[in-house]
Amino acid sequence: MSKLPNITTSIFSVMSQLANEHRAINLSQGFPNFPEDERLLQISERLIRENIHQYTPMAGLPSLMEKIAAQTTKQYGRIVNTSTEMLITAGATQGVFTTINTFVSAGDEVIILDPSYDSYEPSVLVAGGIPVRVSLNEDYTPNFNRIENAITSKTKMIVINNPHNPTGRIWTEKDFESLETILEKHPQILILGDEVYEYITFTQPHISFNTRKKLKHRTVIASSFGKSLHVTGWKVGYLIAPENLMSEMKKVHQFLVFSVNSFSQHAIAHYLDVVDFNEVSKMYLRKRDLFQNLIRDSRFELMPCDGTYFQVVNYKEISKLNDVDFAKALITKHGVAAIPISVFYNDATDRSMLRFCFAKTDETLIAAAEKLCRI
Template sequence: MSKLPHIGTSIFTVMSQMASEHQAINLSQGFPNFPVDDRLTAILSRIAKENVHQYTPMSGLPSLLEKIAILTKETYGREIAAKEEILITAGATEGIFAAIQTLVKANEEVIILDPSYDCYEAPILLSNAKPIRVSLNNNFTPNWEVIFAAANEKTKLIIINNPHNPTGKMWAENDFVQLEKLVDAYPNLLVLSDEVYEYITFEQPHISVNHHPKLWHRSISVSSFGKSFHITGWKIGYVIAPENIMREIKKVHQFLVFSVSSIAQHALNEYIDLVDVKTLGGFYQQKRDFFRNLIKDTKLDLLPCEGTYFQVASYANISEENDLDFTKRLVTEFGVATIPISIFYANGKDNKCIRFCFAKDDKTLMQAAERLRQL
C-alpha cells in the first residue's frame, strides 16, 4: 500500500514530456538553459584531477561552511557558527525534507501557504502529520487573519517561501512583524523558510528570517547554490538553524545522504570567492525585463514579478478553459510549455494563471514570444 497514494507524476515531468513530444519550447521547468560561469567550470576541470573525490565531513566541507557564515554575515548581518549552525545538503529539497522529518511528529500540524511548491507536503505526510493548506490573498500576499485562525497548539511548523515560487511575489517587512507575533503566540511553533531565490530579486531587496533576531532561535532557513549559481543539476544547497535544532537535523541528514558531493563542495569553496552574489539580481532582472517586453503585446496579462526567475501571466481574456487544459493546448497548438498555477493549490484553485520560466537564453525567449503572439 502506498504511503503517498494521491501523488502521481509531477506536472513538471508531464509538461516537459509533452514539450519533448511536440517539439515545444520548454518554459515550464525551473532551470536555466544557458552555460554556467566559465570560472566555475575551469575550477571544476582543474580540481577533478586533485584529491577531492572522497567523503567530506557529514555537515560539509569546513572551509565552505566558514565561507557561508561570512556570506550570511555580509548579506544579513547575522553571525552564525559555521560548524554548529550550517549544514550542506543535497539540494534545497533534501534540506527541507530533513528538517520536516526531524521536527514534525505524528498528529502535529504544519501550515503551508498556497500556492506552494510540491516538495513540502510529502515529508509531512510521511511523518504522519497533517498539512494545513492556507491560501494566500489573490495578489499572493499572506492573509494573516486566516493564518492566525489556522494556527493552534498542535501547529509545529509554518513553511514560508520568499521570494515565492510560483508567483515571484516577495514578503514585506510587515509580514515578518506578523510572523514574529505568530511565533510569540505559539511557543512550540517553528518557521521553515525556503529562501532558495534569495539572491534573485529585483526592485526591492529580499527580506530574510536571517534579518530578524527574534526569529533566529525559532527558524530554519534553506538556501540553494543550484538556484543562485544556475547549477541546478549539482543538487547542492545549505540549511541554517540554531545549534539545538541543527543537531537533530544532522541526525536525519546522515541517514539520508550522509555527505554531499565532494567535488561540488570543493569547487564552490573556490568559486564563492570569485563571484558577487549582489549581481545576480541584475542579471535576472535583465532576463525578466527582456521577456516581459517581448510578450507585452500578446493577449496575456502579466502579473508583477518581484523575484525568482518565474513570470506569472493571466490568460483570462483569452480562454475560459481551466489552466491545465489551457497549458496542454498551449503545448500542442502553439508549441510553448508552461505550468498551470492551480497545481500549486491543495484545493485546485484556478485563477486562470500560468507560470513561465524566463531563465533561458535570449533566442529561446524570442522564439517563445513569437509563438505566444499567435494566441
C-alpha cells in the same frame, strides 16, 4: 500500504514530456538553459584531478561552510557558527525533507501557504504529520487572518517560501512584523524558511529570516546554490539554524545522505571567492524585463514579479479553459510549455494563471514570446 497514495507523475514531468513530443519551447521547468559561468568551469576542470573525491565531513566541507558563513555575514549581518549552526545538504529539497522529518511527528500540523512548492506536503506526510494548506491572497501576498485562524494546539511548524515559487512575490517588512505578532502568542511553532531564490530579487531587497531577531531562534533557513549559481543538477544546498535545532537535524541527515557530493562542494567553495551575487540578480532582472517587454502587447496579463526567475500571467482574455487544459493546448497548438498554477494548490484553485520560467537564453525567450504574441 503507500505513505503517499495520492502522489502521481508530477506536472513538471507531464509538461516537459509533452513539450518534447511537440518540440515546444520549454518554459515550464525551473532550470537555466544557458552555459555556466566560465570561471566555474575552469575551477571544475582544475579540481577534477585533485584528491577531493572521497567523503567530506558529514556536516559539510569546512572550507565551503566558512565561505557560506562569510557571505551570510556580508549579506545579512548574521554570525553563523559553522560547526554548530550549518549543514550542507543534497539540494534544498533534501534540506526541507530533513527539517520536516526531524521535528514533525505523527499528528503534528504543518501550515503550508498555497500555492506552494510541491515537496512540502509529501515531506509532512512521510513524517506522519498533517498538512494544513492556507491560501495566499489573490495577489499572492500572505493573508495573516487565514494564517492565524489555521493555528491550533497541534501546529508544529509553518513553511514560508520567500522569494516565492511559483508566484515570484516577496515578503515586505510589514509582512514579517505581522508574522512576528502572531507567533509571539505561539512559542511552540517552528519556522521553515525556504529562501532558495534569495539572490534573485528585483523590486525590493530580499528580507531574510537571518535578519529577524524575534524569529531566527526558532527558524530553519534552507538555501541552495542550484538557483543562484545556475547549477541545479549539482544539488548542493544548505541549512542554517540555531544549535539546539541543528543538532537534531544532523542526526537525521547522517542516515539520509551522510555527506554531500564532494566535488561540487569543493568547486563551489572556490567559486564563492569570485562570484558576485549582485551580478546574478542583475542578470535575471534583465531577463525578466526582456520577457515582460516582449509579451507586454500580447493578450496575456502580466502579474507582479518581485523575485525568482518565474513570471506568472493571466490568460482569462484568451480562453475559458481550465489552466491545466490551457497549458496543454499552449504546447500542442502554439508550441510553448508553461506550468498551470492550480497544481500548486491543495484545492486546485484555478484563476486562469500560468507560470513561465525566464531563466533561458535571450534567443529562447524571444522565440517563445513571438509564439505567445500570436495567440
